[in-house]
Amino acid sequence: MTTAPLADRTTTVAARATELSKIYGQGETRVVALDRVSVDFRQAEFTAIMGPSGSGKSTLMHCVAGLDTFSSGSVRIGDTELGALKDKQLTRLRRDKIGFIFQAFNLLPTLNALENITLPMDIAGRKPDKEWLDTVIRMVGLSDRLSHRPAQLSGGQQQRVAVARALASRPDIVFGDEPTGNLDSRSGAEVLGFLRNSVRELGQTVVMVTHDPVAAAYADRVVFLADGRIVDELHGPTADSVLDRMKRFDAKGRTS
């Protein structure tokens, strides 16, 4: 694994954003989506990014995950500085070091569940680690659904396949963009449970964007964003404590 920077000896940082800014447009139409954000995502930690809509939480995740470019600052995944990478290298980084779970359209309808799970390794031309693959599949409880096409799976099952895919290639970090946004609460709880287990039992690093306090409560730490800045952080959150914090945003929004 990557060695820790000198400033942070206690835990290893899986991803780090420093003074990260993202600005759209110019002049009058200039919009600052991220305003000098600095944040660490520590290894084997489950982080939730929260904030009202338009706060820049998705943009932050996209930039850190190498899906989007940023205007200034730096992003590191492990030892790799993303700002210096070209599209080809970024693609390779995403393929080898990062796992993704999106809100929808996670799966290719033409591939069955197992093929979808191993897709990143297929793309990389690597053989999946059979044992690890079994562990992941057993964990998400898909052993008897592997030959099904996505159309034959429920929404929750589809999202579990997505979780398995994100974990199967043993990425350094897994990013989730509202991974439970399209699910009913029971299925959502299952998926979140798997993500938390992957962190607790398998030592996986997970970063998740969500607007749902209940989902955020599954995380070890919640980072709050507002107007492109990090405004607060909660450790060991509960749904209530997250909700309270969010309410303050609303109040602030109303008063200002």
Next chain:
Amino acid sequence: MFRTALRNVFAHKARLLMTVLAVMLGVAFVSGTLVFADTLSNAFRNQSAKSYDDVAVAVTSYADPDNPEEAPGLSGKDLDRISAVDGVAGVYGRVEGFAGVADPDGKLIGVGWSNKGSNFAPGENGKDPAYTFTEGSGPVQDGQIALDEESAAKGEYAVGDRVRVATNGPVKEYTLSGVFTTEDGAVNAGGSLVLFNTAVAQKQYLEQGYFEDVTVVAAPGADDAEILAAVEPLLPDTAEAQTGKALADEQADQIEQGMGNLKQVLLGFAGIALFVGVFLISNTFTMLVAQRTKEVALMRAVGASRRQITRSVLAEAAVVGLVASAVGFLLGIGLAVGLRSGMAAFDMKMPDGPLVLSATPVISAFAVGVLITVFAAWLPGRRAAKIPPVAAMNSVHAVATTKSLVLRNSIGGAVTALGAAGIVAGASTGGDDGRMYIGAGAFLALIGVIILIPLLSRPVIALVRPLLVGPFGVAGKLAGQNAVRNPRRTGATASALAIGLTLVTGLSVLGVTVGTAIDKMTTDNIKADYMVSMANGGDLDRSALTALEKAEGVSAVSPQQDAYLQTGDDYVSASAVTPGDIQEVLNVDVVSGDVDSLAEGQIAVAETTAESKGWKPGDNIPFTFADEKKATLTVGAVYKDSEFLSPVLVDTAVVSEHEAKPYIRQIFVKVDGGQSAANEKVLIDALGDNPAITVMDRQDIRDEFGGAINTLLNVMYGLLAMALIIAVLGVVNTLAMSVFERQQEIGMLRAIGLDRRRVKRMVRLEAVVISVFGAVVGIGLGTFLGWAIGETVAEEIPGYALVLPWDRIGIFVVLAGLVGVLAALWPARNAARLNMLNAIKAE
């Protein structure tokens, strides 16, 4: 509703682009053909009107020059009588025939069939109204000629130069007395015209003192019809008179008819192109309707009736058709102009004339364009009407209903089976009837296969999938699966290519098979080293035969000379040949008797003729010759039938004295040492370096008989290319739509690590798979058709054996693959450039 339709057209400009292009190309083909034909026939009409402008009455003799009982043409006395008619200002007698002019290098100027010779017929003022001299004057002495301006320029001849001219006899040298221009149609179409002095021309082409044609020029104010009435009674029975105007009209009608045929062939190909286009249009509208499911459902929910929905789709199609037709029509005019200059570039000179835009091409362009588009959009329109209003409320991403293909497959299976049965029945029946069955069967089979094509797509593409996954990895695997994701769409896209390739392959199989058979026949039967014939396809003079017989190193020479032989009431097709040499130059497969008996004045007979007449060697058969003299000839030999031998062979010596002018089609020559440049030179020199005579070696002979098929095939390929271009547009269209529909998927793939290069590759491979699939279906059906039609002509071609042109088929498959790569260029680029973040954003 119309406003909605209009808005939809503008909203989907880019997606309708390919449809517009397809309709446009088809319409351009149609209107281009019509405008070109109109323009050309107008130009020809003007041309012939102009060339008969000064002619009040034209008299033509139909006398048979070989019949000793009648005058061979119109005599000077006839001319005198005509000129005495009231209102006649001048009478000009003409004879006409072949005359080839050599350029300074000894090569023939112009193409063989358009080299004409005629006489200079000066009137009292010393001028011939048909010709305007730009340099010098008309030929009045025997040793003089005049040349048309263009030929003089091609040969770089100036007045006073010596010019070698070949008619059917040996080459002679003349002095160029003048250069002229004329309104003569053949000359304006790029032919050459040599004018001789009248006496020379008469001797050459008819008989001293006689003319074939007489043109009568009227005095000012005289009525053509009155002159005609006065002239007619003066003519011999064998001549006919017409007014110049009537003659011009007649000629124009003939041209019109010729143009009509050309027009029909071109329109046929335009039809194929449009037929292919229907699939593209239908596909586009199906996809547009599918994408618009929610929109349509909303309209239905707020009260639009089914009929209104259908009508709105059709109105959209009509607008697209209208725009495409307008652009297509303009393109067609450009095509017509281009076609004309194109023909000029190939030395096919057309008379000049203004571009003719009549109402017909305009109306047909718009009718064809709009109707085809609306027709193709009809089914998608009906499908749109079936979208239920609840679909608007459905929050779930509208999944394309994969309606069962069972009904479609059953119908397709039945139609295909019927078509195939028709084709097989036709192949076993043979002849014209058989071809008719095949035609109907082919049409049914094509339709059936098109209906079945979605069913075929899965297994056929499954076959090639391993080829994709091996070398192309995950991109290949995904491409293979994407290609069969929507079998209907894949099928419709592949259909367009399949239709084009069915025709191309069918023609190729047939052409190559027949070509090979003819080639084999030629090489098997011709033993001669050289074949000598006239460039214009006419008959050779006896002097050529004599010259070849005397040429150094020649070991065997035999003419193939038409011989007139009649037995009882039957005329037998016979050739006069040189005994002893004929079997040296052509393959004579003797069944019984001895061909050398030809030398004793006996005849040789082909097997089937001998059988049908009941002749056998030793029989004495009474014959009548051309001059009505009778003789009894003994059958000396019977030989196997051959394409190169007439049913009866006879010694030239036996028939020559009975025929005024022998008609020698070809002369076959065998030389010591076989083919060589030196030997060819010897023959050419022996023939007096005659530009009008061609000496063909074996390869030339093979090209002469089989080459036409290749030329024809190439023309067909060219015309079918249009259908293929439209098919390519179809592939582009389908891919662009697929990429659009799969934006999120492609975005997700990019996010999890598929690089741009492989995204492109995935799209490209899908295009290649669909294209090659279409090609394979087309090639299969085309081969089957080629085989079937071949069976019906097999009897007529000895040595017929099916030849599958693997090289060409291979090229077609590779081309189809390239078509896919080409068609994928733009969609693949789009796919690779997709913004990942937009793509993965939830709706």
